[in-house]
Amino acid sequence: MPMSRPAAFCLAILCGVSTAWGADDVSVAQRAAALATERCLSCHRMNAGDNPPLVPALQGQRKAYLAWQIRAYRLGFRDDPQAHERMWEPAGKLDDALIDALAGYFSALPPPVGTPANPALAAKGRALYENGVPSRNVTGCAACHGQNAEGNGVFPRLAGQRADYVVRQLMLIQRYLRNVGIMHSTVDVLSEEDFAALAAYLQSL
Numbered sequence: 001m002p003m004s005r006p007a008a009f010c011l012a013i014l015c016g017v018s019t020a021w022g023a024d025d026v027s028v029a030q031r032a033a034a035l036a037t038e039r040c041l042s043c044h045r046m047n048a049g050d051n052p053p054l055v056p057a058l059q060g061q062r063k064a065y066l067a068w069q070i071r072a073y074r075l076g077f078r079d080d081p082q083a084h085e086r087m088w089e090p091a092g093k094l095d096d097a098l099i100d101a102l103a104g105y106f107s108a109l110p111p112p113v114g115t116p117a118n119p120a121l122a123a124k125g126r127a128l129y130e131n132g133v134p135s136r137n138v139t140g141c142a143a144c145h146g147q148n149a150e151g152n153g154v155f156p157r158l159a160g161q162r163a164d165y166v167v168r169q170l171m172l173i174q175r176y177l178r179n180v181g182i183m184h185s186t187v188d189v190l191s192e193e194d195f196a197a198l199a200a201y202l203q204s205l
């Protein structure tokens with residue numbers, strides 16, 4: 001039986017719409033993978049151990065955190081010299097769909113493998129990470145970043161992250177050069193030696 005004209009019309013619209021949605025999803029994921037290969041991976045290397053100094057590993061990082069940080073660079077919210085000189089341009093023209101797809105691409109890759117640290121330094125870092133400084137009423141990092149530094153949602157994964165990058169971010173946060181208000185009560189009382197110990201521990205995970 002031939003289809004009535006309105007029915008055929010509806011079918012065409014539905015098929016058209018659903019095909020277009022499917023195609024967009026695929027193409028935005030493909031565009032993200034292509035951009036990652038052509039651009040991002042020149043600094044954020046596939047083997048995170050090969051990254052140049054101060055370039056963080058993105059592999060296995062939380063998707064929500066990655067998407068938020070790329071937007072922060074696009075908006076100029078992260079504005080220390082490294083951010084300005086190396087991330088503003090690659091993030092500057094990305095649209096929201098591509099940002100989410102890039103975040104999905106990197107978060108789905110296996111996280112970096114930890115590198116061994118000086119055992120005494122790592123033990124000091126671990127104690128600070130897990131317990132904070134009880135005598136000064138300072139909470140540990142694990143309360144937000146997870147017992148194994150695995151992160152959650154907008155709380156970043158720290159496990160396996162390179163130590164030079166972690167130390168630098170802690171200094172920026174402590175000096176209000178990166179705006180993470182929620183961390184101040186924890187980092188404000190810590191010294192540069194504490195930062196080095198925390199970073200050595202986190203890099204070893």
Ligand code: HEC
Nearest residue numbers: 039040043054055056066069070078082083086087090102
């Ligand atoms: C020229 C080298 C370079 C290129 C190319 C580059 N990045 Fe970066 N990226 C960096 C550096 C350096 C940092 C650390 C900046 C800082 O200290 O804020 C960074 C930081 C980041 C962060 C923050 C990670 C975190 O743990 O907070 C994200 C997310 C990111 N880049 C994503 C990307 C994406 C996606 C691309 C490709 C579109 C890209 N980057 C291209 C060098 C680069």
Ligand code: HEC
Nearest residue numbers: 139140141143144154155156166169170180182183186198
């Ligand atoms: C109250 C919750 C909270 C506590 C406690 C906390 N953090 Fe954070 N931390 C965050 C949040 C949220 C962010 C992401 C900030 C942003 O969006 O820019 C962050 C970001 C970071 C970053 C930057 C990660 C990256 O990839 O750029 C580092 C490093 C870090 N925290 C280390 C620590 C350490 C070490 C401690 C303990 C001394 C700690 N944090 C305690 C909530 C917390």
